[in-house]
Amino acid sequence: MRKKKKVTGIVILISFVCNVLHAQITNVEDMWRNHTDTSKMNITRPLYLEINDFDSISELLDSQPSFSMYKDNYIITGIPVNREINKYSADVKFQLSIRQRLTKTVLPYNTFLMLTYTQKSFWDVYVKSAPFRDSNYNPGLILVKPVIHRNYLYGTATLAFEHESNGKDSLDSRGWNYFVLSGVYFFNASFSVQAKVWAGWMDRGDDDLEGGGNTDLYKYWGHGLLAFNYRSLNRLLRKIEK
Numbered sequence: 001m002r003k004k005k006k007v008t009g010i011v012i013l014i015s016f017v018c019n020v021l022h023a024q025i026t027n028v029e030d031m032w033r034n035h036t037d038t039s040k041m042n043i044t045r046p047l048y049l050e051i052n053d054f055d056s057i058s059e060l061l062d063s064q065p066s067f068s069m070y071k072d073n074y075i076i077t078g079i080p081v082n083r084e085i086n087k088y089s090a091d092v093k094f095q096l097s098i099r100q101r102l103t104k105t106v107l108p109y110n111t112f113l114m115l116t117y118t119q120k121s122f123w124d125v126y127v128k129s130a131p132f133r134d135s136n137y138n139p140g141l142i143l144v145k146p147v148i149h150r151n152y153l154y155g156t157a158t159l160a161f162e163h164e165s166n167g168k169d170s171l172d173s174r175g176w177n178y179f180v181l182s183g184v185y186f187f188n189a190s191f192s193v194q195a196k197v198w199a200g201w202m203d204r205g206d207d208d209l210e211g212g213g214n215t216d217l218y219k220y221w222g223h224g225l226l227a228f229n230y231r232s233l234n235r236l237l238r239k240i241e242k
Contacts, residue, residue: 047188048152062104070116071097077125087126091133095120099142109145116140116162138164140180147183155185155192165203175203176217190230197224 075094079085097118107113118138124131140162147154158180165175178200185193202215 045188048154048186049189051148051151051153058104058106066101066104068099069097070099071095071118073097087128088124090126092123092125093121094123107143112144114142114144116142116160135167136164137167138162153186155183157181157183173203176200190232192229192231194227194229195224196226199223 073096075092077090077092079090083089095118097116099114099116102113102115116139118140119135120138121135122133124133140160142158142160145157147157160180160182161177162180163175163177165173168174178198180196180198182194182196187193202217
């Protein structure tokens with residue numbers, strides 16, 4: 001929700017990887033290994049996970065923890081290099097993000113419903129009273145559908161409704177509500193492609209306040225993203241087999 005500003009500095013990034021996330025990754029890897037020998041997989045060629053029926057996906061989801069991490073969880077702090085270093089010229093930024101699968105029951109059209117919550121805060125920790133300069137609260141609901149064709153899992157499609165705001169009301173309110181449509185295509189066990197688009201409506205707020213309601217949010221936030229992902233099943237980089 002905050003407009004991006006040009007900042008030159010040195011930052012320290014601390015990421016949290018919890019046992020819940022590790023358990024989810026392990027379950028997915030185990031499912032791949034149970035269906036194919038991933039040690040001999042050519043990562044330059046497509047290889048889809050064979051699914052006998054939708055119950056196999058249901059069993060996989062049910063075997064995973066219903067509570068897990070959602071987006072990145074991190075703490076960033078640092079110092080500027082283009083101006084004087086003091087307690088007012090540096091702060092801490094952190095994000096906490098979780099999700100909760102609401103039910104193990106398959107909904108209509110073979111979908112699953114998840115509740116998500118993400119909080120991003122800017123903390124003036126170096127000031128004596130250590131105030132929070134700004135916080136963004138981002139709850140949401142996500143409908144997830146595995147994409148299965150001819151007994152092969154090609155990816156997942158999701159439709160989400162999210163709210164993001166600074167948690168204040170009246171003239172100090174700054175926020176928006178939006179829908180997100182996204183999809184992931186699994187090329188094989190290591191490579192995937194993700195596409196996402198979003199659209200919504202803004203809380204205009206007050207033009208006299210900082211941000212002015214963020215009516216120009218799309219100028220900084222964009223309308224979507226395209227990502228290419230790689231994950232080594234043995235958690236190591238290795239050469240591509242020919």
